[in-house]
Amino acid sequence: MTIISRRNFLQAAAGLVAATGVAGRPSVASGSPGPGDLATLIDCTLCDGCVEHDVPLCVSACRERALEKIPDPVRPIPEPFPRGQIEDWSERKEVLDRLTPYTQLYVEKVDLVIDEERQTIYIPRRCMHCDNPACATICPFTANHKYPNGAVVIDKNLCFGGAKCRDVCPWAIPQRQSGLGIYLHILPTLAGNGVMFKCDLCYDHLLEFQVPLCVAACPRDAMIIGLRRDIFNEAARRQDRINGYLYGKTENGGTGTVYLSPVPFSEINKVIAKGPGQPHLDPVTRRLARAVFLEASVLMSPVIGTGAGIAAALIAMKTRGTDRGKTREKSTGKKDGNLNNDG
Amino acid sequence: MMADGIMEEDRNLIRRHGLTELIEHWAIAISGIALIITGLLELPIGRRYYITEIPGFSWAGDYFITLSLHYAAAIVFAAAAFFHLFYHGLRGDNALLPRRGDIKASIAVMKSFFGKGEEPPFHKYLPEQRLAYAGMALLIGLLILSGLIKTYMNLLNPQLSRVIALMATWTHNIAFVLFVFAFIAHLAALVIKPNRPLLRGMFTGSVRLDYARRRHPLWVEAVEGSVTNSSIGVTGDEEVLAGDIEKHAGADSVPSEHRERGTGFETSEPMEKES
Numbered sequence: 134m135t136i137i138s139r140r141n142f143l144q145a146a147a148g149l150v151a152a153t154g155v156a157g158r159p160s161v162a163s164g165s166p167g168p169g170d171l172a173t174l175i176d177c178t179l180c181d182g183c184v185e186h187d188v189p190l191c192v193s194a195c196r197e198r199a200l201e202k203i204p205d206p207v208r209p210i211p212e213p214f215p216r217g218q219i220e221d222w223s224e225r226k227e228v229l230d231r232l233t234p235y236t237q238l239y240v241e242k243v244d245l246v247i248d249e250e251r252q253t254i255y256i257p258r259r260c261m262h263c264d265n266p267a268c269a270t271i272c273p274f275t276a277n278h279k280y281p282n283g284a285v286v287i288d289k290n291l292c293f294g295g296a297k298c299r300d301v302c303p304w305a306i307p308q309r310q311s312g313l314g315i316y317l318h319i320l321p322t323l324a325g326n327g328v329m330f331k332c333d334l335c336y337d338h339l340l341e342f343q344v345p346l347c348v349a350a351c352p353r354d355a356m357i358i359g360l361r362r363d364i365f366n367e368a369a370r371r372q373d374r375i376n377g378y379l380y381g382k383t384e385n386g387g388t389g390t391v392y393l394s395p396v397p398f399s400e401i402n403k404v405i406a407k408g409p410g411q412p413h414l415d416p417v418t419r420r421l422a423r424a425v426f427l428e429a430s431v432l433m434s435p436v437i438g439t440g441a442g443i444a445a446a447l448i449a450m451k452t453r454g455t456d457r458g459k460t461r462e463k464s465t466g467k468k469d470g471n472l473n474n475d476g
Numbered sequence: 477m478m479a480d481g482i483m484e485e486d487r488n489l490i491r492r493h494g495l496t497e498l499i500e501h502w503a504i505a506i507s508g509i510a511l512i513i514t515g516l517l518e519l520p521i522g523r524r525y526y527i528t529e530i531p532g533f534s535w536a537g538d539y540f541i542t543l544s545l546h547y548a549a550a551i552v553f554a555a556a557a558f559f560h561l562f563y564h565g566l567r568g569d570n571a572l573l574p575r576r577g578d579i580k581a582s583i584a585v586m587k588s589f590f591g592k593g594e595e596p597p598f599h600k601y602l603p604e605q606r607l608a609y610a611g612m613a614l615l616i617g618l619l620i621l622s623g624l625i626k627t628y629m630n631l632l633n634p635q636l637s638r639v640i641a642l643m644a645t646w647t648h649n650i651a652f653v654l655f656v657f658a659f660i661a662h663l664a665a666l667v668i669k670p671n672r673p674l675l676r677g678m679f680t681g682s683v684r685l686d687y688a689r690r691r692h693p694l695w696v697e698a699v700e701g702s703v704t705n706s707s708i709g710v711t712g713d714e715e716v717l718a719g720d721i722e723k724h725a726g727a728d729s730v731p732s733e734h735r736e737r738g739t740g741f742e743t744s745e746p747m748e749k750e751s
Contacts, residue, residue, distance in 0.1 A: 170635075216524060270630045271543060273519050275645040281635045295520030301539050324519075420540045421630070427547035428631035432624060434551045438558030445496060445559070446566035 170264075170283035170389060171334070172364040173348065173356055175257055177394040178375060180355035182240050182255035188229060191257055191347035191356065195238040195332070198346055200226065202289075203234055203330065206312025211321040213311075220309040220327065231410030232258070234310040234330035238347055243405055247396050254394060254401060257347070257356070258412055259332040260285060260306045261381055262389035267421050268298035268307065277307075277329075283361065283389040284334035291315060293325030303385050303420075304412035307331040334389075361389065368393055386419035490685045490699065492600070492677040496563065501678060503556035504616075508659065510549035511619075515652055517542040547627070554620045571600045574610045578603040589668050600695040602671075608662065615655045622648035 183189040188196075210219050222233045229236055238259040245252045262285045269277040269285050276291035277298050287298070287307065293316045299307045307329040316325025335345035343349070348356045357364065365382065368391045372379055380392040394401060402414035493501070522528050522537035535541045564570075581596060581603035588595045601609075625644035629636045665671050673687040688696050 213524070215526070265630075265634045267539075270626075270634050271518070271539060273645070273649070275638070275641045278638045278641060279634045280638070283635075297520045297539060300520070300537075421543075424540070424544050424547060425631065427544055427551070428627050430551045431547050431554065431627045432631065434554040435558045435620070435624070438555035438560075439562050441555070442559040442562030443566060446563045449496070449563075449567060 169281075170361040171339070171358055172283065172361040172389045172391065173262075173334075173345075173358045174364050174368050174371075175390065175392045176355050176357075176371065177254050177256055177392060178371075178377070179353045180240070180255040180257060180351075181353060182242055183352070189240040189255075189257070190350040190352060192229065192236070192238055192240055194346035194350035195259075196236055198335070199235045199237055199330070203310065204313060206310060206327070207317060208312070210312035211317070213326045214322045218326070219311040221311055222308070223310065223312075230406070231408075232306060232308050232331070232412070233410060234308045234328075237308075237330060237332045241405055241411075243401050245396055245400060245404060247400065252396060254396065256392065256394075256401065256405070256414075259347075259390075260334075261304065261384065262332075262334060263385045263419075264387035264389065265419065265421070266385075267301040267419075271301060271421075272298060280336070282334075282339055284336045284339060285331075286333040286336045287329050287331060289314060289328045289330070292328045294327030294329055295325055296329060298329055298331075301420075303417040305409070306412060308410060364391065380414060384417040386422060488685045489682040490688045490696065491682045492674075492688075493681045495681065498678070498681055500556055500560050500563075503552055504560070507549040507552035507556065508655075511546060511553055512652075512656055512659065514542045514546040514549060518546065550623055550627075553616075554624070557616055557620055572606055572609040574606045575603075578607050582607055589670065595670070595691070597694055598692045599698075600692060604665075608658070608665075612655075612658050612662070615651050615658055618647055618651040619655060622651065 183191075186193075206221065206223050210221055212219065222228070222235055225233070226235045229239055230241075231239060238257055240255050240257045243254045243256060245254065262279075262283055266277075266279055266285045269279045272278075273295070274291055274293060276293070277285065277287045279285045292314055294309050294311065294314055296307070296309050299305050299309070308331065309327045309329055311327035314325070314328035316327070319325070335343070335347075338345060344358055348358050357367070359367075368379055368382070371377065371393055375393075375395055377393055377395050378397050380394070380398040381388045381390045392398070398414045405411070405414060407413045517527075517536050518539065522533075522542070528534050528537040530536075584593060585595055585602060585604060587593050622644040625636075625640065626648060629641055629644070666675055670691070673683055673691075677683040685696070
């Protein structure tokens with residue numbers, strides 16, 4: 134089993150190599166670390182929200198990286214025509230109670246009363262890294278992509294900030310910072326509106342055989358990362374042990390993030406803050422699953438067209454042969470009249 | 477005279493396209509227009525540009541709906557394109573394939589539209605039609621190939637190599653822009669008056685025989701002579717529909733005159749005025 138947390142950080146590099154099969158491999162075209170999806174388990178029975186710290190350590194680590202990586206937007210930020218809606222978080226970097234470009238992970242404190250017992254649960258929220266993420270597959274520029282290690286990563290150099298990824302994400306996770314990115318060099322007021330940001334599972338760290346910063350920062354091993362099957366097995370084991378609940382394993386057709394909670398997520402979902410940048414915990418079905426028949430038909434359409442074309446050509450050639458005979462017969466007895474041509 | 481004229485006009489036809497070609501053309505055209513619209517709506521423009529607020533267009537901002545419509549149109553488009561390829565490929569229909577000298581001839585034809593020089597006599601298709609066909613076929617081929625890769629990624633392999641995904645996406649996007657331009661150019665060709673009689677052919681399958689004699693004498697000659705040579709534009713679907721073809725503008729003399737003088741505009745038949 135290859136499960137990595139902060140405590141076995143030293144083994145992590147070796148473990149990750151084993152998990153992703155990178156060791157000794159030449160670099161592959163996609164730049165991915167190799168085959169084998171990674172998954173993370175977020176164990177809400179262990180997360181205590183780092184109450185002794187001003188900011189949970191996972192959030193601090195994540196934000197530090199984001200603040201380093203996100204350049205300052207241009208001033209003034211071009212006003213997108215015609216709506217003029219600029220999303221500028223650069224003046225509100227300290228916002229910690231929702232997802233923003235600079236806060237790609239936040240921890241929500243949830244107070245619940247279950248069976249007359251008061252319980253407090255802390256839930257770190259970020260991108261779920263879906264198995265078939267519409268945010269990536271239908272990005273019009275392939276700025277967003279799911280890599281073979283399971284990480285769904287937005288390329289900030291290619292993203293136009295149209296927010297299609299946010300629109301198709303069931304949790305509306307990606308967040309826009311206007312005034313950045315490639316759109317500034319093309320049609321800044323007419324097309325695009327910045328760059329979308331979200332958790333990328335610290336993709337650059339994964340490439341260097343390091344675990345994501347949030348996993349490394351957690352003092353209670355509330356987050357672990359490893360091969361998907363190992364993480365799912367571990368999640369099931371812990372679920373059985375506490376008679377708990379899982380979220381994320383089947384949502385949106387399956388994700389690379391599993392939450393474990395001692396209380397039903399439906400109960401948590403009732404009390405958590407929901408709104409822009411504050412994702413729900415509803416059960417989620419994958420909307421594009423309804424288009425599977427259409428997608429399969431698209432892939433089959435060349436075969437259908439080819440088959441029909443061959444059949445029609447054979448029929449036409451046979452008919453033409455028959456007509457030729459008839460025309461010859463006619464033309465011997467009659468000079469004018471309709472003319473047919475054989476090609 | 478009026479009655480005679482109408483009657484004569486009724487019979488003054490030559491079949492240019494069979495039912496199969498008409499179905500192919502319109503399947504590609506209608507699904508292509510649907511693909512252009514739904515393809516544009518794959519960009520985040522529906523809500524931004526208030527398209528969703530046009531009555532009946534609230535769906536335009538829902539990517540799952542626009543993508544499903546894009547898929548539905550793509551099924552028709554790709555099937556029709558592959559049908560076209562194999563149907564005409566097996567029949568050996570090559571009248572629309574570019575030939576040597578088409579570029580030079582196209583320039584001469586373009587000039588003639590602006591009053592410089594005369595049109596040469598045409599086969600079934602104009603040289604620029606053959607070139608445009610090749611260009612459009614290339615774009616359609618690229619769109620279908622890249623679209624199939626994208627669909628494969630969406631359905632079966634979301635973790636496809638990013639290099640392949642990027643190549644497919646950007647090929648699709650660039651070919652899409654060029655396809656829109658090509659589509660506009662295709663429609664713009666009908667603005668040119670001498671080309672307009674051809675429009676009828678795409679709806680009914682037939683064009684006026686007097687027009688064909690004047691502008692496409694090499695094709696008419698082949699049809700009338702039952703020349704078995706598809707390379708000059710006879711596909712086997714053509715049929716002179718006039719009861720008496722000799723009534724129409726001296727059939728025996730026109731082709732040779734065209735070849736000698738390079739034009740048939742001097743005929744007294746009522747036809748589109750060339751500019």
